[in-house]
Amino acid sequence: xxxxxxxxxxxxxxxxxxxxxxxxxxxxxxxxxxxxxxxxxxxxxxxxxxxxxxxxxxxxxxxxxxxxxxxxxxxxxxxxxxxxxxxxxxxxxxxxxxxxxxxxxxx
Numbered sequence: 001x002x003x004x005x006x007x008x009x010x011x012x013x014x015x016x017x018x019x020x021x022x023x024x025x026x027x028x029x030x031x032x033x034x035x036x037x038x039x040x041x042x043x044x045x046x047x048x049x050x051x052x053x054x055x056x057x058x059x060x061x062x063x064x065x066x067x068x069x070x071x072x073x074x075x076x077x078x079x080x081x082x083x084x085x086x087x088x089x090x091x092x093x094x095x096x097x098x099x100x101x102x103x104x105x106x107x
Contacts, residue, residue, distance in 0.1 A: 011100065012058040013093065016073045017065055025090070027097050035069035042076045051080065060084045063093035 013030035015022050022032035037050045054060060060082050064070040067088030074086040087093045 010059060011061050012055055013061045013063075013097065014054065014073070015064070015090070015093075016062055016069045017090070021065060027090075027093060030093075035064065035073045038073040038076050041080065054082065056082070058083070061087055061093060061096065063087045063090055065090060 013027055015026060015030050015032045016035040016038060017032070018034050019032060026032065031053065033050060033053055041048070041051045054077070060077055062070045062073050062077070062084060063086070064073075067086075070086050070088055074084045077084045085096075087096050
């Protein structure tokens with residue numbers, strides 16, 4: 001699945017699955033940042049390296065395989081002031097990306 005430039009300007013698709021899962025199947029244009037790295041953002045001594053990979057001012061769409069890791073990531077990001085949509089699973093994220101693409105392209 002491929003997202004248009006306009007879709008990526010409004011949404012940031014954040015796949016919080018492990019790298020191996022992302023390599024196996026992913027949404028083109030999405031970013032992989034495993035939930036364990038997002039959890040590091042919440043640590044008091046965090047230097048913000050991983051947080052710098054997530055843009056402010058966009059809707060952050062998080063998802064994983066089952067929803068558990070996405071929920072953990074959502075909590076951390078929401079506390080940091082991000083606008084987060086938790087789609088729980090990869091399949092839901094695929095459907096959401098398709099709906100955005102279809103709406104943007106008038107389908």
